[in-house]
Amino acid sequence: MLTLKQIQDGRDEVIERLKIKNFDATAIVDQIIELDNQRKLTQTESEALQAEMNKISKSVGQLIQKGDINAANEARERTAGLKEQIKDLSSTLVSVERELLDLLVQLPNLPHQSVPSGKSAEDNLKVKEGGKMPELKDALPHWELAKKYKLIDFELGVKLTGAGFPVYKGKGAKLQRALINFFLEEACAAGYEEVLPPLMVNEDSAYGTGQLPDKEGQMYHVGIDNLYLIPTAEVPVTNIYRDVILSAEQFPVKNCAYSACFRREAGSYGKDVRGLNRLHQFDKVEIVQVAKPEDSYKILDQMVAHVQSLVDKLELPCRILRLCGGDMSFTSALTYDFEVFSAAQERWLEVSSVSNFESFQANRLKLRYRDADGGKPQLAHTLNGSALALPRIMAAILENNQTPEGIKIPRVLQPFCGFDIIK
RNA sequence: GGAGAGUUGGCCGAGUGGUCGAAGGCGCACGCCUGGAAAGUGUGUAAACCUCAAAAGGGUUUCGAGAGUUCGAAUCUCUCACUCUCCGCCA
Numbered sequence: 293m294l295t296l297k298q299i300q301d302g303r304d305e306v307i308e309r310l311k312i313k314n315f316d317a318t319a320i321v322d323q324i325i326e327l328d329n330q331r332k333l334t335q336t337e338s339e340a341l342q343a344e345m346n347k348i349s350k351s352v353g354q355l356i357q358k359g360d361i362n363a364a365n366e367a368r369e370r371t372a373g374l375k376e377q378i379k380d381l382s383s384t385l386v387s388v389e390r391e392l393l394d395l396l397v398q399l400p401n402l403p404h405q406s407v408p409s410g411k412s413a414e415d416n417l418k419v420k421e422g423g424k425m426p427e428l429k430d431a432l433p434h435w436e437l438a439k440k441y442k443l444i445d446f447e448l449g450v451k452l453t454g455a456g457f458p459v460y461k462g463k464g465a466k467l468q469r470a471l472i473n474f475f476l477e478e479a480c481a482a483g484y485e486e487v488l489p490p491l492m493v494n495e496d497s498a499y500g501t502g503q504l505p506d507k508e509g510q511m512y513h514v515g516i517d518n519l520y521l522i523p524t525a526e527v528p529v530t531n532i533y534r535d536v537i538l539s540a541e542q543f544p545v546k547n548c549a550y551s552a553c554f555r556r557e558a559g560s561y562g563k564d565v566r567g568l569n570r571l572h573q574f575d576k577v578e579i580v581q582v583a584k585p586e587d588s589y590k591i592l593d594q595m596v597a598h599v600q601s602l603v604d605k606l607e608l609p610c611r612i613l614r615l616c617g618g619d620m621s622f623t624s625a626l627t628y629d630f631e632v633f634s635a636a637q638e639r640w641l642e643v644s645s646v647s648n649f650e651s652f653q654a655n656r657l658k659l660r661y662r663d664a665d666g667g668k669p670q671l672a673h674t675l676n677g678s679a680l681a682l683p684r685i686m687a688a689i690l691e692n693n694q695t696p697e698g699i700k701i702p703r704v705l706q707p708f709c710g711f712d713i714i715k
Numbered sequence: 716g717g718a719g720a721g722u723u724g725g726c727c728g729a730g731u732g733g734u735c736g737a738a739g740g741c742g743c744a745c746g747c748c749u750g751g752a753a754a755g756u757g758u759g760u761a762a763a764c765c766u767c768a769a770a771a772g773g774g775u776u777u778c779g780a781g782a783g784u785u786c787g788a789a790u791c792u793c794u795c796a797c798u799c800u801c802c803g804c805c806a
Binding site for chain 1: 762763765774776785786
């Protein structure tokens, strides 16, 4: 969430920049400013009374010790009215603060200067395209290949759990595991420290990264223990740094994590979600960094470069998009999407999303750092990216590498799989 | 799941109603000492918010969380969460 300071000091800028996200913030911003001013007045008043109260209480103690009971009782009588007033003021303070927070969490992050305006995915800006486009005739979609070679059993998943929970089998399972290992090894080689996080998080964590309060419908909820299945490893990994004050020498903070990811994503069906295109449970390797504000965009570029190297090594045709305001997530300041081309479906599939959240998540997380020269802690920047999401990569590998002899495994994966072709 | 013990500052740990943001120690920072280092020694050592043009200064809050008793709560009462120990169960 945005800081009150950002809003108070830059009202017009906030409103202007949120227009890029097609968000009309005027009413909310003005309400926030008004409420914040009210909050300050109330707080000042309430604290003055409390100071008065504390003084009296102290004097009562002193008078009793001196044995001056009459004076003590006199002082004691003066507190009754004060007490009432303090109670009233602090309860209005609490309700004003709650209202303020309710409004603050409604404001999306400010988009970076370079974010193009636009309404939908159509308006995203293609910044790069690379790799060799496959030229295949009569290519089979991956769900048919999966059946033909007994790699993934979608029906069995339905029996065990429901739609969107495929069962990987044989070489399909091995290929999946190979991809996970490949991605983790690459991330570690790039200096990311590996973590294996819990797959469920509590409310505080879900709130910290912004899944709550608005998007609880997207997560599976375990009611009996009030825990949420993670939609991405970003949630537990970023929350490692909740309520943390980092010191200057701890940077760079780089973590990678493999996790299963769970998404309810209710309500969309059709050919776009067939096979592996959209699942309720899938595997992903995530990279996360915490950065000083002055470094965060340089780091975003590094993360983009890392993801690109993965796609290149897998020999997949790929394009990188800078998302337009309308297509960006609520929390992001700048996002690059990676899409790979899938030969049989003849469409681009999103396989990674790399974002800088600036201080938007850090503010909720209370993630701060202290510069080498001391001084007050200030909000850090957080970034993350998929490196990579597995199912669509799997889909593209299967579809693009199909040959009459079988499906060829990209060279970099062969040591991880132990085979070079699926027949 | 059953029984018991606990939760205090970066860490350890004292504190059972009043001047306690909190003794003491460790750690850390800076200084002194030293040829240099260790030891020793001195000083300092939280966060958030409000006030202030800013700094200084002042104020409020924070001793697991929330509520209560009281003029006054780390300290008393209640609720909840978590941790540890023992027993049971278990990959």
